[in-house]
Amino acid sequence: MARREGLRRRERRVVRRRRLGRRIVGAAMTGATYGAAAVALVPLFAILGMLVVKGAGSLDLNFFIKASVPLGETGGGFAHAIVGTLIMVALAAAIGVPVGVGAGIYLAESGGAKAATIVRFVADTLNGIPSIVIGIFAWTWIVRPTGRFSAWAGGIALACILAPIVARTTEEMVRLVPNSLREAALAxxxxxxxxxxxxxxxTALPGIVTGCLVALARVAGETAPLLxxxxxxxxxxxxxxxxxxxLPLQIYSYAVGPYDEWHRQAWAGALVLILLVLALGIVARLVTHRKAYG
Structure with missing residues (x-):
């Protein structure tokens, strides 16, 4: 009896030690996870903080409703840059979203067809090409033959960046749809x-919309293709x-300029651009949340 009681006490001690060890490991991993999340958020909040400190003071009504003023004069705004960004992003969406969504649906629904493999390879290759190369491509095939720079050329260049992102996102969203729905419809x-x-x-539409918004947020901040x-x-x-x-072009032009007023407006323009990108990201998250809980 005494021996059995001793064995039981020993087993209980071992169990308590194991539980304590699991709790310590769990707490350590939880702390490491929170720490990694905090480290990941530091650059975002640092950038936002700097933009707010340096750019918020230049944000007023004139910044949004007036264009730039001649050299040496104060005032003016970024209305022309904001309108230009919206126009070219809209052109990119009108061209790139239908192409990307169509390609993504084909990739997801075509199975292992050879053509699908080629399309997927092309999309992945375009995703890896630097944006400045796409800008040079658009300059060679659009700007030079037409003899002029244009918003059309900028929209097409941005669409070349947008379409493969939308295609791959759409493919993944369509693949998540259960096969039972397909089989039921076919039956x-x-x-x-x-x-x-x-x-x-x-069924996959909320995810597709989310992918499109994320892609639009990506191309809205592109500078090299527009140059x-x-x-x-x-x-x-x-x-x-x-x-x-x-916006990206105007920010770059003012940031490298010699005037303090330009520098202040460049910071304000950067703040507006970041807020635009964040707004698109928040809308994308809301769409995803609605899909999950709506």
Whole structure:
């Protein structure tokens, strides 16, 4: 009896030690996870803090409704750059989103077809190409033949960046749709194309929209392609056949300029651009949250 009691006490001590060890390891891993998350957030908050400190003071109504002013004068704003960014991002979306969504649906629904393998390889290659190379490509095939810089060229260059991102995101979202939905639709007599469009795509639509918004946030901050295509402008213009300003271009131009007023407005423009990108990211998260809990 005494021996059994001793064995039981020993077993209880071993169990307590193991529980304590698991708790310590769990607490350490939880702390490491929170620490890693904090480290990841430090650059974001550091950038936002610097932009707010240096740029918020230059944000007023004139910044949003007025274009730039002649050299040496104070005041003016970024209205031309904001309008130009919205126009070129809209052009990129009009071109790149349909192409990307269509390609993504084809990649997800075509199985292991050779053509799908080629399309997937092209999309992955385009995702890895530096944006400045895409800008040079657009300059060679659009700007030089037409003899002018234009918002169209900038929109097409941005669409070349946008489309492969949307394609791969759409493919992943469509693949997440359960096969049981496809099989049920086919069993009801739906043709395959109708099943893909009315059942699969409708189910995956929130994820597809999220991917499109994330891709738009990515291209909204691109500078290099626009240097070779849209070039930039100091005037407010909505003519897509001519050179046009954009937030990244105007920020770069003012940041390297010699005037303090330009530097202040460059910080303010950078703050507006970051807020625009964050807004698109927040909308994307809301769409995802609605899909998960709505």
């Amino acid at each position: 009801l007599g739906y043709p395959r194309w109708r099943t893909s469009l009315q059942v699969v795509v409708r 070779f295509t849209a070039l930039g402008s100091l005037y407010l213009s909505t003519d897509v056949n001519r050179a046009m300003a954009a």
